[in-house]
Amino acid sequence: MEEIPLAPSRRRFFLTGALGGAGALLAVLAGWPVWRFLSPRAGADAAENIAFPRNQVAVGQAHFFNFRGRSAVLLHRTPGEFVAFSAICTHLGCIVQWLPEKGEFLCPCHGGRFSAEGRVVAGPPPQPLDRLPVVIDADQVRIG
Amino acid sequence: MNMGKRIVDWLDLRLGMRDILEQNLTHYLLPRNINIWYTLGAVLLTLFALQFATGILLLIYYQPNPETAFASVQRIMNDIPYGWLIRSLHAVGANIIVLALLLHMLSVLFMGSYKRPRELTWVSGFIVFNLALALCLTGYLLPWSQLSFWATTVATDTAGAVPVIGDALVRLLRGGPMVGEATLGRFFALHVMGLPLALGLVLAMHLFCVRRAGISQPPFGPTPPPQPPAAFQHQEHPGGIPFFPHYVCKDLAVIAFFLVLLLVGVFFTPGLFIPPTALIPADPFSTPPGIKPEWYFLWAYQTLKIFPSEFLGLAIQGAAMTGLALLPFLDAGPERRPARRPMFVAAFFLGLALFVGISVWGHFS
Numbered sequence: 177m178e179e180i181p182l183a184p185s186r187r188r189f190f191l192t193g194a195l196g197g198a199g200a201l202l203a204v205l206a207g208w209p210v211w212r213f214l215s216p217r218a219g220a221d222a223a224e225n226i227a228f229p230r231n232q233v234a235v236g237q238a239h240f241f242n243f244r245g246r247s248a249v250l251l252h253r254t255p256g257e258f259v260a261f262s263a264i265c266t267h268l269g270c271i272v273q274w275l276p277e278k279g280e281f282l283c284p285c286h287g288g289r290f291s292a293e294g295r296v297v298a299g300p301p302p303q304p305l306d307r308l309p310v311v312i313d314a315d316q317v318r319i320g
Numbered sequence: 321m322n323m324g325k326r327i328v329d330w331l332d333l334r335l336g337m338r339d340i341l342e343q344n345l346t347h348y349l350l351p352r353n354i355n356i357w358y359t360l361g362a363v364l365l366t367l368f369a370l371q372f373a374t375g376i377l378l379l380i381y382y383q384p385n386p387e388t389a390f391a392s393v394q395r396i397m398n399d400i401p402y403g404w405l406i407r408s409l410h411a412v413g414a415n416i417i418v419l420a421l422l423l424h425m426l427s428v429l430f431m432g433s434y435k436r437p438r439e440l441t442w443v444s445g446f447i448v449f450n451l452a453l454a455l456c457l458t459g460y461l462l463p464w465s466q467l468s469f470w471a472t473t474v475a476t477d478t479a480g481a482v483p484v485i486g487d488a489l490v491r492l493l494r495g496g497p498m499v500g501e502a503t504l505g506r507f508f509a510l511h512v513m514g515l516p517l518a519l520g521l522v523l524a525m526h527l528f529c530v531r532r533a534g535i536s537q538p539p540f541g542p543t544p545p546p547q548p549p550a551a552f553q554h555q556e557h558p559g560g561i562p563f564f565p566h567y568v569c570k571d572l573a574v575i576a577f578f579l580v581l582l583l584v585g586v587f588f589t590p591g592l593f594i595p596p597t598a599l600i601p602a603d604p605f606s607t608p609p610g611i612k613p614e615w616y617f618l619w620a621y622q623t624l625k626i627f628p629s630e631f632l633g634l635a636i637q638g639a640a641m642t643g644l645a646l647l648p649f650l651d652a653g654p655e656r657r658p659a660r661r662p663m664f665v666a667a668f669f670l671g672l673a674l675f676v677g678i679s680v681w682g683h684f685s
Contacts, residue, residue: 209402213377217401 225320230312233258238274243319247271248308249281250319253292260319261294262306272305281305349560350567351537357427358535358567359574360420366575367417367582368523374410375512382462384508386501389464390601405586412585412593414456416578418616421449429647429668432656433536436548439648441529444522446645451519456614458511461504467595469602470611472507473499478620481630498604539656547654612682619675622682 224244233239233252240249240263247263251274261281263271270285280297281290288299295304311318331337350358381400383392396403425445428434434442461472476493480486495502534555537545546555561567585593597608613621620637627633643650651664658665 209405210377212401213403213406214380215401 225318227313227316227318230258230315230317233317236276236279238276240271243308248319249274250310250317251292256312258310258312258317259293260308260310261290262308264306265301266296266303266305267299267301345564345568346562348563349557350535350563351557351560353538353541353543354535354561354567355538355540356570356574357423357431358538359571360424360427361530362571363575363578364417364420364424367413367420367578368519370582371410371413371417372516374406374413375516377406378410379512384462384504386464386504386602389462389504393463393465408586408590408594409582410459412582412590414459415593415614415616416582416585417452418456420578421452422616425449426668426672430658430665431536431539432658432661432664434648435654435656436648436652437552438529438533438536441526441533442648443645444526444529447522448519448526450641451515451522453616455511455515455519456616458507458515460614461499461507462511463598464504464602465598466600466602466606466608467597467611469499469604470597470607471613472503474611474621475613475617476503478624478630478634481624481634483631500604536656539658545656615679615683618679618682622678622685625682625685626678 226241226243228239228241228250233250235252235255238249238251240247242248243260243262248260249263249272250258250260253259265272265283265285265288267283267286267288270283272281272283272288272290275282279292281292281294283289283299283301286300288301289297290301290305291297293304294307296302308319328337328341332339378396381392381396381403383389393407396407398404428442428445457472457475461468476490476499479489479493482489491497493503493506494500495506532554535557536555537543537557539545597611600608612618623637624630624633627636655661
């Protein structure tokens, strides 16, 4: 049976494909550990709850804390009434400040203002502050 | 028209890329009798790149503080996904680099490739070798384990044998009378910034010398290597084999061999490079028994033990290293063929046997 010689272009195509395939496989094998090494650990702090004594935050005052890796704020709005928000401004991610004399939150980056209920009062923020669940448990205020 | 060709066309129009690629790849001809030992340079470049990449990754989680360094390394090994792999590649890779550096230097010595006009290539390569050893030494302390703490204590203490300035030198190395926080700070700075920067610069000089002088012809076979020219001349190899694709394939094969060696070390013999004393946090009040340096420092360790005077041992080490560094100027004859250099070849094998013998002695002593 007569052998039909392969055209150089087909040989080259095969070689390129084989080398490309092997290279891609090696890249995935090397890249996956690096990707996992660099990735934040998903869910590591998802179940974290946090609690404060009720008397830690005076009426009309706010307490900033770290909640599941993000900044949050607990506000003692009226006697015995606590609310908690994400302290991250919904405009560009700066951390809001509590102005007790005005009873509202101010974002120092672009002047966004939020009410004590977390609603947008003025400025560029497109959405209210994210609200966090609060449970009063005896003399503890539990968030999350 | 495929994308690759379009990119090369675009670059060619602006930078003359095709000319650069041809000059350095397809039209860059190597001697026809080139052998496998010439691939060690490419192997070392690959291994150094791997050390650089894994080193940057380790920096993300490592904390250079005596209080937290050990715990941060344990976290990398046990908690961070694939942290054990990155750290093991870095630790075992350092050993493989020293092995490849030794083989590279031995092959250059045996083939007499350090001779005129390649003296600067040898000297810059010798500096790279020493910088790599300094990187190994400084990196060894960073895990802040019993092994690293006491190995560094012993290593830095040997500098005290230098007459007159010995004590000051030890204090300078340690940043104080004992190994401590100051030592970790300066070793860390040297390991991640000072030494890699110096190594990069000297390596660039080394590669420039290699490329500028041209690849030396192996001193084997019927055609003797040409006599060194009186004036500067890039050594051409008309009728030789192209660097790409021919020699690149051989480079890749040997690189793959060394990577397999590295992975065998990482997956099958991790205890060889991370022994039990490396798993105990440093305790400055308790010296563990039998602390010894890494295998590539055993010759120096044992030399210091052999001689009754520490200074004499240190002086002999210094003389040996200086002699090696200046070898192209001491052995200036043009003859490179080993068969015609019996004295040199005898000294080569005796020196190698001495190095291995003293190291083995140091291991079992």
